[in-house]
Structure formats: structure tokens, C-alpha cells
Amino acid sequence: MTARIKICGLRDVATARATAALGADAIGLVFHEASPRHVSINTAHEIVAALPPFVSTVGLFVDADPSLVEGVLRTLPLDLLQFHGDEPPEYCRAFGRPYIKAVRVKPGLDLLELADRYADARGLLCDAYSPLAHGGTGERFDWNLLPASLPLPLILSGGLDSANVADAIRAVRPWAVDVSSGVESQRGIKDLDRVAQFIAAVRQHH
Numbered sequence: 001m002t003a004r005i006k007i008c009g010l011r012d013v014a015t016a017r018a019t020a021a022l023g024a025d026a027i028g029l030v031f032h033e034a035s036p037r038h039v040s041i042n043t044a045h046e047i048v049a050a051l052p053p054f055v056s057t058v059g060l061f062v063d064a065d066p067s068l069v070e071g072v073l074r075t076l077p078l079d080l081l082q083f084h085g086d087e088p089p090e091y092c093r094a095f096g097r098p099y100i101k102a103v104r105v106k107p108g109l110d111l112l113e114l115a116d117r118y119a120d121a122r123g124l125l126c127d128a129y130s131p132l133a134h135g136g137t138g139e140r141f142d143w144n145l146l147p148a149s150l151p152l153p154l155i156l157s158g159g160l161d162s163a164n165v166a167d168a169i170r171a172v173r174p175w176a177v178d179v180s181s182g183v184e185s186q187r188g189i190k191d192l193d194r195v196a197q198f199i200a201a202v203r204q205h206h
């Protein structure tokens with residue numbers, strides 16, 4: 001099974017369209033103001049409207065006030081919500097939309113217990129823990145900390161790039177991979193050559 005590919009942190013129409021044309025299955029729109037990849041609702045609207053069919057749009061939030069999520073959802077027909085903070089399960093499901101829950105992996109974290117708590121999530125996104133930021137750090141975690149199997153689809157992220165993603169897929173067998181920093185030339189600026197190399201590395205693996 002080929003791992004699905006999400007490219008996170010798109011901030012303009014041309015790059016989003018090119019990313020879709022290169023074969024991304026999903027693109028992420030970051031509604032977290034502290035992120036260098038933060039996108040306004042207006043720009044996000046233009047991006048969503050410009051995408052071809054069968055490319056999923058994912059809205060990323062970090063411990064957001066519910067009014068922000070509701071405001072985005074009123075304007076944008078997003079396919080999936082990604083909660084990348086410490087949102088409890090009741091918060092995640094309150095919007096009545098499909099969601100994935102991001103967890104930041106470090107030794108001692110009980111992923112099976114988390115998968116149980118967020119059992120109605122469409123997937124568990126495993127990212128690296130960093131004391132500095134909630135995500136998009138380009139940091140990897142020890143894939144050996146992942147259990148052999150999880151009851152939810154596993155989305156692997158954290159420091160992936162075209163050089164390590166094939167090894168990651170071989171080692172972890174995730175449902176999908178998610179990347180942000182690893183396909184950028186500068187922080188927050190996507191590099192389409194790197195996007196192409198990343199997608200090719202995932203596809204060539206199979």
C-alpha cells in the first residue's frame with residue numbers, strides 16, 4: 001500500500017496548485033498565528049477554490065478558541081481538521097467534522113491509550129515532541145517509540161524529507177506521511193523541487 005502524502009503549510013494558490021499537480025493527496029492550511037506558515041481565511045479560501053478534485057484540504061489548529069475553528073468552517077469547505085495542540089477529545093469532536101489528532105511523541109507517551117481516547121479520530125498523527133513549538137519544527141523522533149500496530153490509521157510526521165521518508169515508510173508502515181519543513185528552502189517557504197523529490201521518494205518506495 002502506498003503511503004498517502006500530505007504537504008502542510010501552503011500559503012499561496014500557485015504553490016498549492018503545483019503541489020497538487022505533483023501528486024500530493026492532501027494539503028494543510030495552518031490557522032495557528034504563531035506559525036510562519038499561518039494563512040489568512042481569505043487566502044485559504046482562494047487556495048481551496050483553486051484545487052482540483054480528490055485533493056483533500058486539512059485545516060490545522062493549535063489549541064484554538066472554538067470560535068476560530070467555527071469561523072473557518074463557516075467560510076471553507078475543509079475535508080479534515082487537524083488538532084495539533086492539547087485539545088481534549090470532547091473539543092475535537094464538538095465541531096462535528098472529521099478530524100485527526102496530532103500527538104507529540106517522546107519516551108513514556110502511551111500511544112495506545114491515546115488512540116483509545118481519540119477513538120473517533122480519522123487518524124493519529126505522530127510528530128516529534130519539542131519544548132520549543134507545537135509542530136513544524138523539522139525535528140524527528142525515535143520511530144521505535146511507536147507500537148507495532150495502532151487501532152487508528154497512523155500519520156507519520158516530524159522531520160521527514162526526501163532523504164529519509166523511504167526509510168521511515170519501511171520502518172513504520174504508516175497510512176500517510178506529513179511534511180512541512182522538509183520541503184522548504186527557507187522557513188515557511190515551500191520549494192517545489194523539494195516537494196517533487198519528496199513525493200517521488202514516497203512513490204518510488206513501492
Ligand SMILES: O=C(O)c1ccccc1N[C@@H]1O[C@H](COP(=O)(O)O)[C@@H](O)[C@H]1O
Pocket residue numbers: 008009028030032035036037060062084125127134135136137138139157158159160178179180181182
Ligand atoms: O507547520 C507548522 O508551522 C505547524 C505549526 C504548529 C503545529 C504544527 C505544524 N505543522 C505540523 O508539524 C508537523 C511536522 O512538521 P515538520 O515536517 O517537522 O516541519 C506536520 O504534521 C505539520 O502538519
